[in-house]
Amino acid sequence: MSGGIYLENGKSQLLFKDKPIKILLAKPGIDGHDRGILVLAKAFRDAGMEVLYAGLLPTPESVVETAVNEDVDVVALSLLNGAHLTVFRKVADIMRSKGIDDIALVGGGTIPDEDKPKLEEIGVTGNYGPGTPLSVIIEHVTTRAAEARKRKLSR
């Protein structure tokens, strides 16, 4: 596929000019704290992204299945119940077992600092908690989306 002009020009504006960033928001665990994720959904939309929200209680399997069907650039995982290590890893594992490397994983919620390196290691980045400015989150998502989109276009 010729994504030539896009790859050389590093600017993400061009990369997303005629196809906005597509992002799936999910809470794949028993966790009823949905205020944060709803705030993010609106913020991402207002930043020009095409946003899917998977609702409460989707399984890691259905999160990956949705991400593939919708061919999103980013999956944003949010948990405030303390289960992030196991659950985010499950999602990352399913993606790896399917050979999916052109969808970025970002995380957030109540994640203690000592867990962040472990999540980074399995490819889940960001891991922002309460009080993070939305602009920081949007910038991080945009950077990760650009990496994923370049991968999609380079084949």
Add this chain to the structure above:
Amino acid sequence: MELKSIVEGIERSDTRSVARAISIVETESLHVERNLIIKSIYPKTGHAGIIGITGPPGIGKSTMIGNLCKILSSKKIKVSVLAVDASSPFSGGSLLGNRIRMQENLSRYGVFMRSLANRGLNGGLSRAVWDAVDILDAAGNDFIIVETVGAGQADLDIVNLADTVIVVLGPGLGDQIQAIKAGIMEIGHIFVVNKIDREGSFIAIKDLEETLAFSTQGEWKIPVYGTNSLTTEGYDDLIRGIMDHSELAKSSMEFRKKRYREEMRIVMQDEVSRILNRKFKDMILNGSELEKLLESKTDPYSAARKILKGSTVKL
């Protein structure tokens, strides 16, 4: 993924190939790749029945599609879904909210579903939906269900895309018909009053039957069904209606011809404006000819016609 493997994947009905192909047809700058994909798969199209679902916001379209997926899948009928949502005219972003209402049935029956943003297009569809339908058709689906934006605007484009248009309304009909504009009463092959668990649905069905009493679509008599999409009450009749109408649509070439004609019109329009944007603008609008026209105070209408007529740019 290579284009060749995407095309082969579509013909094998491989989910990731289908999903990636739809991303490509959604990306205007990848039109060369898009054209190659559609050209390669087009001979494989023509099998699927296309069902359009339209109606006012929140009436239950997505929930209904989830139920249809469940019932059709359990009859071993292969079905996929495309659902269109509106993009914000301000940010260009969108909340794609249709999937959540059908997710359970999609997962359970392994149904492919794709949400599409309309990217500012009026008429209830997105530009890419036409290509996405071809891709899903070539992937061997028996039915493709398309949900329109349903934003209270006139979602009339579906009449050219779908073989069977289902208009979903609910109790408190008068206001809804106002809200969705009269045109929509003329595009339905099947009418459904959903939420019959709510008060006023019996009257709504009667009203609708009276309104439609003298309407037909060719030889097809337009039926009105009542459904409760939380319990699937009324779905046996609805499914029978869909099957009957899709038989009828298949037996005549009219529906395919109508779609082909409209698709061609859209493609021609795109092609012309692409050429206009890429070639004319640079070659003529910035050239010395422009200055001459301005100096001689040629009005814009005459000037444009003159440039287009005298142009050596090949369309």
